């Protein structure tokens with residue numbers, strides 16, 4: 281992720297980033313989503329910060345009806361092309377929201393927030409809690425955040441990352457209404473912007489609503 285300029289709004293930042301990057305998709309879902317959603321019976325899913333739509337396409341191919349949200353019109357146009365080229369355009373509804381301001385109100389059977397992170401003040405915990413409370417009973421909540429800084433990150437801070445249970449706590453959920461499926465760290469090999477490979481840590485919170 282690039283460092284924002286002082287004058288940029290969140291939307292300008294993401295538009296600028298995506299206009300300067302390619303529409304090419306990874307073609308693979310996020311590791312955490314694939315791991316925890318693979319055996320789930322399909323219903324209605326919400327993907328927050330969908331970017332080029334790889335996760336939405338993966339879900340749609342598995343029978344889910346997906347509402348996929350991003351702040352950037354540019355990346356939503358990439359996601360539309362991706363969904364259509366994968367023959368699942370009719371199963372994915374793309375919506376532009378600045379989630380700090382508006383939200384796709386609905387009931388869901390799965391909420392996925394893969395690296396919904398921003399180099400701005402962003403009320404991530406409020407947004408995630410709201411999304412979690414839109415789940416039907418039995419619905420799955422999966423959020424992943426970065427738990428390490430890859431060598432190619434602009435962020436050279438050495439501040440520690442919150443541990444997975446601290447991340448869960450910040451959501452402010454009443455845990456009597458939730459079953460912990462997995463709250464922990466997972467390492468994986470990732471590819472940086474210049475094609476460089478490195479191990480990164482994902483901090484994952486996966487819960488099922490009772």
Ligand SMILES: C[S@@+](CC[C@H](N)C(=O)[O-])C[C@H]1O[C@@H](n2cnc3c(N)ncnc32)[C@H](O)[C@@H]1O
Nearest residue numbers: 294329331350351377378379380394395397398
């Ligand atoms: C780090 S990227 C992660 C993208 C994708 N989920 C993935 O795992 O590769 C964060 C995404 O969240 C989106 N985003 C950031 N702030 C947002 C906001 N306020 N409202 C909606 N989407 C936002 C960005 O445009 C970007 O596509």
